[in-house]
Amino acid sequence: MxxxxxxxxxxxxxxxxxxxxxxxxxxxxxxxxxxxxxxxxxxxxxxxxxxxxxxxxxxxxxxxxxxxxxxxxxxxxISHSPEGRQIFSRLTVLENLLIGAFIKNKQSNIKGDIDYIYSLFPVLKDREKLPAGALSGGEQQMLSIGRSLMSSPxxxxxxxxxxxxxxxxxxxxxxxxxxxxxxxxxxxxxxxxxxxxxxxxxxxxxxxxxxxxxxxxxxxxxxxxxxxxxxxxx
Structure with a gap:
């Protein structure tokens, strides 16, 4: 590959x-x-x-x-979850995930992708409306990985x-x-x-x-x- x-x-x-x-x-x-x-x-x-x-x-x-x-x-x-997480701290968890789907068109099943991320990291669903900067370090890492998966790499x-x-x-x-x-x-x-x-x-x-x-x-x-x-x- x-x-x-x-x-x-x-x-x-x-x-x-x-x-x-x-x-x-x-x-x-x-x-x-x-x-x-x-x-x-x-x-x-x-x-x-x-x-x-x-x-x-x-x-x-x-x-x-x-x-x-x-x-x-x-x-x-190709998708990259970087060292140090580099999430957008002032945006919500959901908004961070949506940024990860920027290459997708409106017909894509973005909701299904988000549901998949939540199935991997259920805590992110609970924190969906919180600013990403309010998450713990571990939750921010989950969000970083989740965001990188939103492009379906x-x-x-x-x-x-x-x-x-x-x-x-x-x-x-x-x-x-x-x-x-x-x-x-x-x-x-x-x-x-x-x-x-x-x-x-x-x-x-x-x-x-x-x-x-x-x-x-x-x-x-x-x-x-x-x-x-x-x-x-x-």
């Missing part, structure tokens, strides 16, 4: 991503793990059109999308969905991610909680200082001594 071919991404003169290559097959859940500053978020920003690669290519369904604008990528089926980019959340909420978020995979959404998951990410992923890539250091089946990486020492506390 998607592959990156030797992409290089810069922030001015800072070389953040260095000849990174990876692929994601349709229906897979692929995890991208690594320490803070490894470049994980930059990879997602490159895929979603927010940070263009200076060199290399990103291919989505046989189309080169390396220079494509972000809004066009959403129309192609084929490929979902999730950036640190469990960051800063209480254990029970982390469990809920990961349950929903697994449900989305069962519903045939392909997922690229960036996650600090390497153990839980590898537990649910099909495959994974380990990013270190902007370079892919390891990749393989998630189960194999769970048992890899180097990964255990660096990311799994053992």
């Amino acid at each position: 998607l592959r990156a071919e030797n992409i290089n991404v810069y922030y001015d003169q800072i070389h953040a991503i260095k000849d990174v290559s990876f692929d994601i097959k349709e229906g897979e859940l692929v995890a991208l793990i690594g320490a803070n500053g490894a470049g994980k978020t930059t990879v997602l920003r490159a895929i979603s059109g927010l940070q263009r690669p200076r060199r290399g290519k990103i291919i989505y369904k046989d189309n080169d999308i390396s220079d494509m604008e972000a809004h066009r990528l959403v129309k192609l089926g 084929k490929l979902l980019l999730l950036d640190e969905p469990s960051l800063g959340l209480a254990p029970l909420l982390v469990e809920k978020i990961f349950e929903v991610i697994q449900t989305l995979k069962k519903n045939n959404i392909t997922i690229l998951l960036v996650e600090q909680n390497a153990y839980q990410a590898l537990e649910i992923a099909d495959r994974a890539y380990v990013l270190e200082s902007g370079v892919v250091k390891l990749h393989g089946a998630a189960r194999d990486l769970l048992n890899n001594s180097e990964v255990k020492k660096a990311y799994l506390g053992g």
Whole structure:
């Protein structure tokens, strides 16, 4: 479905991503793990059109999308739930969700999409008319994921969905991610909680200082001594 071919991404003169290559097959859940500053978020920003690669290519369904604008990528089926949630705090929960459906026409079943989000995150229905800024951190994360689903994506980019959340909420978020995979959404998951990410992923890539250091089946990486020492506390 998607592959990156030797992409290089810069922030001015800072070389953040260095000849990174990876692929994601349709229906897979692929995890991208690594320490803070490894470049994980930059990879997602490159895929979603927010940070263009200076060199290399990103291919989505046989189309080169390396220079494509972000809004066009959403129309192609790529959606991004960013790090830090980035919800519209003064708008209501419902208004935030409706913004996620901006690419859809009036004939689309937007109400059905909202009902689906509420089935995943029932608390959002209870908070529907509240300003998003009044939600707890966990509820805001649910809203961010819900908003990204409103465009009916084929490929979902999730950036640190469990960051800063209480254990029970982390469990809920990961349950929903697994449900989305069962519903045939392909997922690229960036996650600090390497153990839980590898537990649910099909495959994974380990990013270190902007370079892919390891990749393989998630189960194999769970048992890899180097990964255990660096990311799994053992």
